[in-house]
Amino acid sequence: MRTPLLVIALVLLAGCQRLESVGKAPAFTPLASGSEYSSMASMGLPQDVATGRAQDVASLWSGSRGSLLGDRRAGRRGDILTVVIEIDDKAEISNSSGRSRNGSDTMGIPQMLGIPQRIDQNLPAGASLGQAISTKSQSTYQGDGSVSRKEKLTLRVAAAVVETLPNGVLHIQGSQEVRVNFELRELIVEGFVRPEDISRQNEITYDKIAGARISYGGRGQITDVQQPRYGQQVADAVLPF
Numbered sequence: 001m002r003t004p005l006l007v008i009a010l011v012l013l014a015g016c017q018r019l020e021s022v023g024k025a026p027a028f029t030p031l032a033s034g035s036e037y038s039s040m041a042s043m044g045l046p047q048d049v050a051t052g053r054a055q056d057v058a059s060l061w062s063g064s065r066g067s068l069l070g071d072r073r074a075g076r077r078g079d080i081l082t083v084v085i086e087i088d089d090k091a092e093i094s095n096s097s098g099r100s101r102n103g104s105d106t107m108g109i110p111q112m113l114g115i116p117q118r119i120d121q122n123l124p125a126g127a128s129l130g131q132a133i134s135t136k137s138q139s140t141y142q143g144d145g146s147v148s149r150k151e152k153l154t155l156r157v158a159a160a161v162v163e164t165l166p167n168g169v170l171h172i173q174g175s176q177e178v179r180v181n182f183e184l185r186e187l188i189v190e191g192f193v194r195p196e197d198i199s200r201q202n203e204i205t206y207d208k209i210a211g212a213r214i215s216y217g218g219r220g221q222i223t224d225v226q227q228p229r230y231g232q233q234v235a236d237a238v239l240p241f
Helices: 002-019 035-041 115-122 221-226 230-238
Strands: 080-107 133-164 170-180 183-193 203-205 210-220
Touching (some): 035 133, 133 183, 183 221, 210 221
Parallel strands (some): 080 203
Antiparallel strands (some): 133 170
16 A cells, blocks of 8 residues: 555655746746856966066057957856857658568478388378478568758857866856746757867857757746656556557
């Protein structure tokens, strides 16, 4: 009796958690809980600053990041850059295969010291060892398969440098959440980029991100209705047919 009661209690608990969001808009993810905030809030490694005369510090030709001609591209932990996502992929694959096979085997003992003739006298009418075994087989196989896919996505999102690897490659991570009425759309991007691939506009395209992880989805009332119920998902995973 304990097992059914425990299952019922777990189902009711899950239902109560879902009831908490009834009539409420999806809550944003706390901004200060991600790696982006941690990388910007913590102090980076100390940078060596060359000391010079006052006129050198005020010069427009200074190579510092804050100067007029300075390099403002992201390169350290906590820096921010823009990730440009423009995906327009189309793939079509079609395969066809066929196989056919015919086989026929016959075996008999027409003469063997007169033994087949003697045995034939005791066999039913029409039976003879002259045609002891006869087999035929035929198999035919044909398969067709096709795949058609088209994806198009155009987005821009700000990402923060969360780590600098020993070889200088930057580990970036960015997220964006937009809430419209009771539906929350979220975009997540993560990967590794080389500092030299970042443009002068402090932007980088998605095809230059190694190990790119791009997620564009949502949560809310519309997404919740589109998802099958938990019972149906369990049945789809358990039932063998």
